[in-house]
Amino acid sequence: MTMENISANRSFGGWQRQYNHYSETLGCSMRFAVYLPPQVEQGEHGEPGIKVPVLYWLSGLTCTDENFMQKAGAHRIAAELGVAIVAPDTSPRGDGVPDDAEGAYDFGLGAGFYVNATEEPWAKHYRMYDYIVNELPQLVQQEFPVTDRWSISGHSMGGHGALMIGLKNPQQFCSVSAFSPICNPMQAPWGQKAFANYLGDDREAWRQYDSCELIKIAKSVPPILVDQGSDDQFLTEQLQPEKLVRAVASSGLNFELRIQPGYDHSYYFIGSFIEEHMRFHASHLNK
Amino acid sequence: MTMENISANRSFGGWQRQYNHYSETLGCSMRFAVYLPPQVEQGEHGEPGIKVPVLYWLSGLTCTDENFMQKAGAHRIAAELGVAIVAPDTSPRGDGVPDDAEGAYDFGLGAGFYVNATEEPWAKHYRMYDYIVNELPQLVQQEFPVTDRWSISGHSMGGHGALMIGLKNPQQFCSVSAFSPICNPMQAPWGQKAFANYLGDDREAWRQYDSCELIKIAKSVPPILVDQGSDDQFLTEQLQPEKLVRAVASSGLNFELRIQPGYDHSYYFIGSFIEEHMRFHASHLNK
DSSP: OOEEEEEEEEETTEEEEEEEEEETTTTEEEEEEEEEOGGGSOOTTSOOOOOEEEEEEEOOTTOOSHHHHHHSOOHHHHHHHTOEEEEEOSSOOSTTOOOOTTOOTTSBTTBOTTOBOOSTTTTTTOBHHHIIIIIHHHHHHHHSSEEEEEEEEEBTHHHHHHHHHHHHOTTTOSOEEEESOOSOGGGSHHHHHHHHHHHOSOGGGGGGGOHHHHHHHOSOOOOEEEEEETTOTTIIIIIOHHHHHHHHHHHTOOOEEEEETTOOSSHHHHHHHHHHHHHHHHHHHTO | OOEEEEEEEEETTEEEEEEEEEETTTTEEEEEEEEEOGGGSOOTTSOOOOOEEEEEEEOOTTOOSHHHHHHSOOHHHHHHHTOEEEEEOSSOOSTTOOOOTTOOTTSBTTBOTTOBOOSTTTTTTOBHHHIIIIIHHHHHHHHSSEEEEEEEEEBTHHHHHHHHHHHHOTTTOSOEEEESOOSOGGGSHHHHHHHHHHHOSOGGGGGGGOHHHHHHHOSOOOOEEEEEETTOTTIIIIIOHHHHHHHHHHHTOOOEEEEETTOOSSHHHHHHHHHHHHHHHHHHHTO
């Protein structure tokens, strides 16, 4: 695997960088961003840099690798805690990758929903689940000074992705968190549109990517923290945190879901609570 | 004066808001953003909110009122310190406002350079100096719970604006800071293009808007802090901090200019040092 560094910005003593690489899983060139905290570099007195744990961040509909890095204010905390952040794109992109016929924001490009599509014409490229769970971490392990301690977080569609991937791979992630996740995509318009197109009409095939369904069959889960704004414009129709609360209550699992009064779906909400999420992850990454 | 609230986002316990108002000075409708920290609101136990001091932020070329609020990570610190932030747009905009004939990024819309234009067709609308120094603060004082303690900061073209306005109005601002300012616009391509168009060919008329020229005639200045990245792609040709250092050295004024190794012209640089600037301003706003 080869990759090309396409941008580098000094940030809080570390580096914000973007890379292009050819993804075998997705069959296209992909861009991702990484924040490397100052701890990975040689110290002022020649001390060698150390390897650091990784937080994977999955973004929401319409986003790229850039939104979180530019708007969340997470670099400051990552630099303090000594955690790398990896932010992939939200779908395959580029030549030959099909998009929604009408260019809708909630399906196709920018809306991969972190599943492996089985239906045509999506099945060839739209395999974001495998990309996030397998190919990207392998590349990151190979190319950057990181340990094998990983956590995962995300927002909205990416909150769904983080919860779902964390629930399906409890050994792979030390902790999981989400902002405003699509909790029960099988029962939400965004999820139904995406799953029907990517996975077909058989709803049995949808369950494997629905956090509420996964909780029902989970035996153990990593520590999980979810924040949801009470004034989120997508709360009732798309996000449905009450479904997650109900599933968790029935499961007997340990799970923190907080409603934050007055906050909405924006990056101002993420920015306001990202420090608590980062400290939550660091407490488990550094165990 | 009337204004319309067009967005509101809860952020760090306070509010990020955008407003439209008709500017008599600029002859067009203008948008600006304000962050109001939690201190202005009634407390949990019914304590009344308090009035807070204001930091005016002037953005750089191509920016609007949004860039700083979304990317700098300043809300967290403003919320802690109890400081409001006001971010205006970078030029007049809208129906009838002329733009660069070729739509260049460095002149016209998004590039008002914080001067009062005297040349046609710019003189009617391009009066950002008066807008920032007079009309906008009057509106802010009238409409928001703020004190009459103000500071000013900015980036690049807005760093030029903050320094120049602070030097011309030392009684109005408790402190002044800048990131990567255009220090000597009369001698820089960006400034020469803007000043020739807005102010005409007589370079004597340019001096009143050039920080290095203003320092030569200043009797007293507010406390000033300037940060400049050593790896800024505009450093040598456009920003010329060495000119500012020379002018300050000749003046005997008190002035801190820091070179930050490895940082560039991006918001990652601003984000990395905005906390120090906010604490610098708060220390003078709260005297």
